[in-house]
Amino acid sequence: MSQLDRYAVIGQPIAHSKSPFIHAAFARAAGDKLSYEALEVMPAALAETLKQLHAEPYLGINVTLPHKTAVAGLCESISERAERAGAVNTLTRTDSGWAGDNTDGAGFLADLDRLGIALEGKTVLLLGAGGAARGLIAPLLSRQPKELAISNRNPWKPEELAERFKPLGNIVPRTHLALKGDSYDLIINATSAGHAGAIPRLPGQLLAAGGAAYDLSYGSAHAPFAAWAKLQGAAVIADGLGMLVAQAAEAFALWRGSKPDVDPVLVSLREPELAGCGETHRQPPKPVHPNRIGQD
Numbered sequence: 286m287s288q289l290d291r292y293a294v295i296g297q298p299i300a301h302s303k304s305p306f307i308h309a310a311f312a313r314a315a316g317d318k319l320s321y322e323a324l325e326v327m328p329a330a331l332a333e334t335l336k337q338l339h340a341e342p343y344l345g346i347n348v349t350l351p352h353k354t355a356v357a358g359l360c361e362s363i364s365e366r367a368e369r370a371g372a373v374n375t376l377t378r379t380d381s382g383w384a385g386d387n388t389d390g391a392g393f394l395a396d397l398d399r400l401g402i403a404l405e406g407k408t409v410l411l412l413g414a415g416g417a418a419r420g421l422i423a424p425l426l427s428r429q430p431k432e433l434a435i436s437n438r439n440p441w442k443p444e445e446l447a448e449r450f451k452p453l454g455n456i457v458p459r460t461h462l463a464l465k466g467d468s469y470d471l472i473i474n475a476t477s478a479g480h481a482g483a484i485p486r487l488p489g490q491l492l493a494a495g496g497a498a499y500d501l502s503y504g505s506a507h508a509p510f511a512a513w514a515k516l517q518g519a520a521v522i523a524d525g526l527g528m529l530v531a532q533a534a535e536a537f538a539l540w541r542g543s544k545p546d547v548d549p550v551l552v553s554l555r556e557p558e559l560a561g562c563g564e565t566h567r568q569p570p571k572p573v574h575p576n577r578i579g580q581d
């Protein structure tokens with residue numbers, strides 16, 4: 286009797302992950318049969334669980350909060366892009382262990398392409414200097430913007446990130462308040478402020494005419510940034526749902542060899558009764574699921 290190829294997403298909490306929905310939709314569209322489960326894994330059980338999943342055998346694992354950094358140390362090998370991002374979100378089975386990769390950056394760039402947002406020669410502002418922001422820096426610089434400013438409430442984290450990534454392009458550390466008088470073609474919100482219904486305190490008129498505003502959050506956590514972007518006259522305002530589906534498509538392609546079409550799945554995810562999309566994509570104050578961009 287033939288067994289279905291097995292995949293899973295691991296995290297804690299995990300119950301409301303959208304990954305099973307997304308990967309099932311990809312498989313259906315491809316006429317591919319596989320199983321994809323959401324598995325709750327506590328941090329203390331991570332190493333043992335990875336061994337078990339390898340033995341069963343699972344062929345691929347998506348990794349979400351809080352394991353994305355810790356799992357890197359348990360991989361047999363790590364891709365260069367995962368190393369740069371400082372996080373692993375996709376594991377592929379090898380004969381003797383797991384190969385760690387990170388598809389968030391590729392998913393992010395694919396989503397900018399889908400939206401028609403170009404980066405070459407443009408000025409880009411990245412708000413936030415935590416794990417989510419860090420994962421976007423190398424992908425952004427690979428598209429050769431004129432300048433990538435990285436801004437935070439305090440200067441230390443942007444300074445550290447600018448130092449680390451400066452061999453890859455023109456990256457400038459800032460604080461939110463010091464942005465006064467600047468103008469950007471694209472502003473990306475990679476802060477977690479949206480879960481508290483907030484946005485960073487920013488000076489006005491930061492967006493250039495025709496500029497775009499991109500948020501890593503979605504659902505209700507996207508609302509504050511979307512409202513701000515509208516007031517700024519943004520020509521494009523995007524939430525993080527496109528990146529969520531696109532990073533999953535990149536993982537599916539790594540595992541199954543063909544890249545699924547993102548659009549139909551994105552449409553279904555935006556129908557709340559189908560996929561629970563009224564939920565935010567970042568952790569709400571009382572988290573019930575791992576709502577973080579590209580990590581689910």
Ligand code: ATR
Pocket residue numbers: 412413414415416417418437438439442475476477478481483484485486577
């Ligand atoms: P993630 O993995 O989502 O990036 P993180 O590493 O905790 O989470 O980083 C959260 C980011 O959001 C940080 O840049 C944080 O700014 P500080 O370093 O100054 O704390 C930012 N952030 C969170 N809440 C914020 C708020 N209310 N206003 C502005 N920035 C906020």
